[in-house]
Amino acid sequence: MGELDWAAITAEVDEAGFAVTPPLLSPAECREIIELFDREGVFRSTVVMARHAFGDGTYRYFADPLVPLVAKLRRDLYPPLARLANLWARRLDERAYPEDLETLLAECADHGQHRPTPLLLRYGPGGYNCLHQDVYGDLTFPLQVAIMLSTPDEDFTGGESVFVENRPRQQSRAMVARPGTGQGVVFPVRHRPVPGARGYRRVAVRHGVSAVHTGRRAVLGVIFHNAR
Numbered sequence: 001m002g003e004l005d006w007a008a009i010t011a012e013v014d015e016a017g018f019a020v021t022p023p024l025l026s027p028a029e030c031r032e033i034i035e036l037f038d039r040e041g042v043f044r045s046t047v048v049m050a051r052h053a054f055g056d057g058t059y060r061y062f063a064d065p066l067v068p069l070v071a072k073l074r075r076d077l078y079p080p081l082a083r084l085a086n087l088w089a090r091r092l093d094e095r096a097y098p099e100d101l102e103t104l105l106a107e108c109a110d111h112g113q114h115r116p117t118p119l120l121l122r123y124g125p126g127g128y129n130c131l132h133q134d135v136y137g138d139l140t141f142p143l144q145v146a147i148m149l150s151t152p153d154e155d156f157t158g159g160e161s162v163f164v165e166n167r168p169r170q171q172s173r174a175m176v177a178r179p180g181t182g183q184g185v186v187f188p189v190r191h192r193p194v195p196g197a198r199g200y201r202r203v204a205v206r207h208g209v210s211a212v213h214t215g216r217r218a219v220l221g222v223i224f225h226n227a228r
């Protein structure tokens, strides 16, 4: 991941509201993670989305210690995103974030947020994910990454990543991403700064997934703050 142009990726997130990265995982690594879904001892909890009216699909939160591949990805993705998070924090007069994930997780623990948040999501035909925000306590790191594990058009059709921005006193704007195998989508957890007439304003962002038409779609969600 060292060779990725993070300056360009984060500039795109800043300007467009989200960015699709080059592959972060090889096809073999994607398969390896998909195969964990039915494994015992890897996850701390399972959510059947329809039971909560969250959509239609199932997701499982990884337990600590995270499987090494997921732990490494979360640790490596954090520093370049923390730089954008801190630029946004300065613009919005919000708190600053540490440079490394270990320190962020220690701060989460101080806020009573001990439980890991990376998750594996799986949707079948008709599956979807309602628009939401992944806030899990007082401490929210402002960016997250969803990594496509399946192969679009081969494993599934439909199932686009959807983002909706609510600008104050304006109509909402929808955006769609179609990451390929192993590619990540970087997007805001709750809001992002957008330049206005008098400085930067917070624009609320929610994300979700449009209906899967055929096949199965699996995604690895990487959220950096831990949960209460």
Ligand SMILES: O=C(O)CCC(=O)C(=O)O
Residues within 6 Å of the ligand: 121, 129, 134, 144, 145, 146, 161, 207, 208, 209, 219, 220, 221, 222
């Ligand atoms: O399945 C997806 O693409 C969305 C996953 C999601 O909601 C997340 O990673 O937080």
Ligand SMILES: [Fe+2]
Residues within 6 Å of the ligand: 132, 133, 134, 207, 221
């Ligand atoms: Fe989410």
